Amino acid sequence: MSQSAMLELTATEARDRMVQGDFTAEAYTQACLDQIAKRDGEVEAWAYLDPAHALAQARALDKQRASGNGTGALHGLPVGIKDIIDTADMPTQNGSALFKGYQPSKDATCVAVLRAAGAVIIGKTVTTELANTTPNKTKNPHNPAHTPGGSSSGSAAGVAARMFPLALGTQTGGSVIRPGSFCGVHAMKPTLGLVSRTGVTLQSHTLDTVGVYGRSLADLALITDALSQYDPSDAVSYERARPTVGATLAAGSVGTPRLGFFRSPAWDQAEPAAREALEAIVKKLGRSAEEVQMPALDGIIQHQANIMAAENSGYYGPLLARNPEGVSPNLTERLKNAAKVSAGDYVRSLAARDVLYGTVERVLGEFSALITLPSCGPAPKGLGSTGNAVFNAMWTYLGVPCVTLPLMTIGGMPCGVQLIGQRRDEGRLLAVARWVEEQVADRVVMR
Amino acid sequence: MSQSAMLELTATEARDRMVQGDFTAEAYTQACLDQIAKRDGEVEAWAYLDPAHALAQARALDKQRASGNGTGALHGLPVGIKDIIDTADMPTQNGSALFKGYQPSKDATCVAVLRAAGAVIIGKTVTTELANTTPNKTKNPHNPAHTPGGSSSGSAAGVAARMFPLALGTQTGGSVIRPGSFCGVHAMKPTLGLVSRTGVTLQSHTLDTVGVYGRSLADLALITDALSQYDPSDAVSYERARPTVGATLAAGSVGTPRLGFFRSPAWDQAEPAAREALEAIVKKLGRSAEEVQMPALDGIIQHQANIMAAENSGYYGPLLARNPEGVSPNLTERLKNAAKVSAGDYVRSLAARDVLYGTVERVLGEFSALITLPSCGPAPKGLGSTGNAVFNAMWTYLGVPCVTLPLMTIGGMPCGVQLIGQRRDEGRLLAVARWVEEQVADRVVMR
Numbered sequence: 001m002s003q004s005a006m007l008e009l010t011a012t013e014a015r016d017r018m019v020q021g022d023f024t025a026e027a028y029t030q031a032c033l034d035q036i037a038k039r040d041g042e043v044e045a046w047a048y049l050d051p052a053h054a055l056a057q058a059r060a061l062d063k064q065r066a067s068g069n070g071t072g073a074l075h076g077l078p079v080g081i082k083d084i085i086d087t088a089d090m091p092t093q094n095g096s097a098l099f100k101g102y103q104p105s106k107d108a109t110c111v112a113v114l115r116a117a118g119a120v121i122i123g124k125t126v127t128t129e130l131a132n133t134t135p136n137k138t139k140n141p142h143n144p145a146h147t148p149g150g151s152s153s154g155s156a157a158g159v160a161a162r163m164f165p166l167a168l169g170t171q172t173g174g175s176v177i178r179p180g181s182f183c184g185v186h187a188m189k190p191t192l193g194l195v196s197r198t199g200v201t202l203q204s205h206t207l208d209t210v211g212v213y214g215r216s217l218a219d220l221a222l223i224t225d226a227l228s229q230y231d232p233s234d235a236v237s238y239e240r241a242r243p244t245v246g247a248t249l250a251a252g253s254v255g256t257p258r259l260g261f262f263r264s265p266a267w268d269q270a271e272p273a274a275r276e277a278l279e280a281i282v283k284k285l286g287r288s289a290e291e292v293q294m295p296a297l298d299g300i301i302q303h304q305a306n307i308m309a310a311e312n313s314g315y316y317g318p319l320l321a322r323n324p325e326g327v328s329p330n331l332t333e334r335l336k337n338a339a340k341v342s343a344g345d346y347v348r349s350l351a352a353r354d355v356l357y358g359t360v361e362r363v364l365g366e367f368s369a370l371i372t373l374p375s376c377g378p379a380p381k382g383l384g385s386t387g388n389a390v391f392n393a394m395w396t397y398l399g400v401p402c403v404t405l406p407l408m409t410i411g412g413m414p415c416g417v418q419l420i421g422q423r424r425d426e427g428r429l430l431a432v433a434r435w436v437e438e439q440v441a442d443r444v445v446m447r
Numbered sequence: 448m449s450q451s452a453m454l455e456l457t458a459t460e461a462r463d464r465m466v467q468g469d470f471t472a473e474a475y476t477q478a479c480l481d482q483i484a485k486r487d488g489e490v491e492a493w494a495y496l497d498p499a500h501a502l503a504q505a506r507a508l509d510k511q512r513a514s515g516n517g518t519g520a521l522h523g524l525p526v527g528i529k530d531i532i533d534t535a536d537m538p539t540q541n542g543s544a545l546f547k548g549y550q551p552s553k554d555a556t557c558v559a560v561l562r563a564a565g566a567v568i569i570g571k572t573v574t575t576e577l578a579n580t581t582p583n584k585t586k587n588p589h590n591p592a593h594t595p596g597g598s599s600s601g602s603a604a605g606v607a608a609r610m611f612p613l614a615l616g617t618q619t620g621g622s623v624i625r626p627g628s629f630c631g632v633h634a635m636k637p638t639l640g641l642v643s644r645t646g647v648t649l650q651s652h653t654l655d656t657v658g659v660y661g662r663s664l665a666d667l668a669l670i671t672d673a674l675s676q677y678d679p680s681d682a683v684s685y686e687r688a689r690p691t692v693g694a695t696l697a698a699g700s701v702g703t704p705r706l707g708f709f710r711s712p713a714w715d716q717a718e719p720a721a722r723e724a725l726e727a728i729v730k731k732l733g734r735s736a737e738e739v740q741m742p743a744l745d746g747i748i749q750h751q752a753n754i755m756a757a758e759n760s761g762y763y764g765p766l767l768a769r770n771p772e773g774v775s776p777n778l779t780e781r782l783k784n785a786a787k788v789s790a791g792d793y794v795r796s797l798a799a800r801d802v803l804y805g806t807v808e809r810v811l812g813e814f815s816a817l818i819t820l821p822s823c824g825p826a827p828k829g830l831g832s833t834g835n836a837v838f839n840a841m842w843t844y845l846g847v848p849c850v851t852l853p854l855m856t857i858g859g860m861p862c863g864v865q866l867i868g869q870r871r872d873e874g875r876l877l878a879v880a881r882w883v884e885e886q887v888a889d890r891v892v893m894r
Binding site for chain 1: 753756757758760761764765785786787788789791792793794795798
């Protein structure tokens, strides 16, 4: 099979081909590396990449398969790892001068789990500074004059540029879903606690969620199931016993789902073309979609901001105090503002979460999923900002699973459609997403 | 049996007598009510008391016993309930003008559990305003010119004045142990999470701990075991499967324990006579006690203060904003200061707890228990303050069990001796406490 044909495959398809022996993990990783050589001069998705080490991992997986010792669920699939996630064999530099060359002593739990499932840990992808808002070098693969979004910039851009079929990101505000929308790829932020954060640089223990990128909904299910594992050392991790996400998705038909079209408190901040495009998508869903009457969610976006600022200040404030020269002016200013959040406001923002989730859960229970925008529009022009997370913050705060589907093109740039589900029900969310993809069929294109 | 003989009994003894039929629950409750009539003019321990209702509960318990349907572990024992703990049949006024006449719709879980064990919920005992520091009307039964301590003022004073054999208090700083020391009774603050807080007015979800008062160590074990129950609706509650506290205490011999004499970072704030008295106690323990070399616990008292202030501000700040006239000048000032704690400091104070507990746990592991003061000395003269919690705050922060034993008299007023154990090991702590009581035998008396 030609390299370009390999790169056309989804992760799930490529895994199946490698298991069947149609091509080797080494050949597939080589195809990815050749694509990186071709595209990365423009995209700059990498914080760390050692092609020889990636190929060595792939050869070891080929050897394991040849030995008859079986293949993992992610056999031979290169996965890009956001550079705030620890790796025993590569530095974790957190997009920060303060961590230049920092080499962790062991893998984050999520990386160890990927390796055990047969993935090739291909390299470390670019993150904004400490996964906050200061942009890094990565460009949008669809147009290098546009931001790829952040903070998981390199992971989203790398999947979009076909440098690897799968990647890990993290979301505290909108850092998985927004880059997914901007780069035109499938992305999911699962329920808070589904994926272990042990070994991930935390900026907010209340909000931080490991998320995934892939080339299809099945790809999202594949890597999510590989990652899903109870971790007693992560306070938000939970014990689980349910069908896998992949099994629920494969079971297929959810009947005709009922979609709740939720403009969200952020609607006025969206670009008119994006609003129009989403309305066109909703129209395609016909009588299955209806406008949601959501009770007031007073202060929900501010609550997320309070918590993110408070915990950022708690973790990074001392870092800034010790090393002011190692922190960018943008992050310095943000941390100075974050230090002004009062503990009382933070306590109230934490306490409000379960109350607000109760309200949202009642609405979610009436629908198969909510449908809304994943970003204010397509990737804005310019590299000075990674864009606005206002369409993501409330879902991160509530800890619910979100997925973005590359179903719209606006002004020549991709823009996603976001679906939201109930906590701990990624399977149903992806099944509904598949129905939406089938229903929409052709992308909605706006000038 | 005469009323005065009944009042001499410990709760455990009285329960046994009532189960055997030596006297009825009604007679015992009547003895308590008569004692209240005698003593409460001076002590003022009550926020709410309805003698007829208490007697009705006692008669119902007598009837249940007579019917052959068995008796609970607390059969016929009147328990004083701090007035921040909800009761379905009596108001919960929180020592605050804002809650005057407030009638909860149901019992706090801890009260429901006591009722199920056959206790008489005799009435609501005086608390300081919202369990904070503004003193209320209660006087020290040993000398009404002195504070009983707080915030569990009425519970400690009522047990000391023999108005009831058992009581519930709560501790956020030093609100169970300090009044226990000042009033010369046995008191225990168990491990954070042993007793459910559902239905208790929270001022700090991180610190608040329901504690108990009794007339002996066996009494503390008796009521603690009755209260010990996993509550999934209280985030700090934990599942448990170990011998009961009472069984561990009854098993007796812990061999010769090894006591760690820990002056604590607060030692310099203690009165010289109290320091001298404790040193005399330690001397009586002979070679079983030795001075602890504790690693530095930097900032531990400040950490507790940050958390208490932050969560107080979170809960009561909006209350103050809405009802400034219903909050005392003292609490108003405290809440205004509390609002100044930054979220970053609060996050760091929360994060430091497990690290500091790791340090303390290693030391606790070398000893059977630590021994220190429960208060800076005996109850200070005057009713304008409930005293200093500096000998309590770090233990509340760490969530470890603490007990105070009435083993010293200083200037004619009682003062306790505090023992500290490892989390979740109240049984061993009380067994060591019994050994200490036997070893000390006669109170240490200082002028």
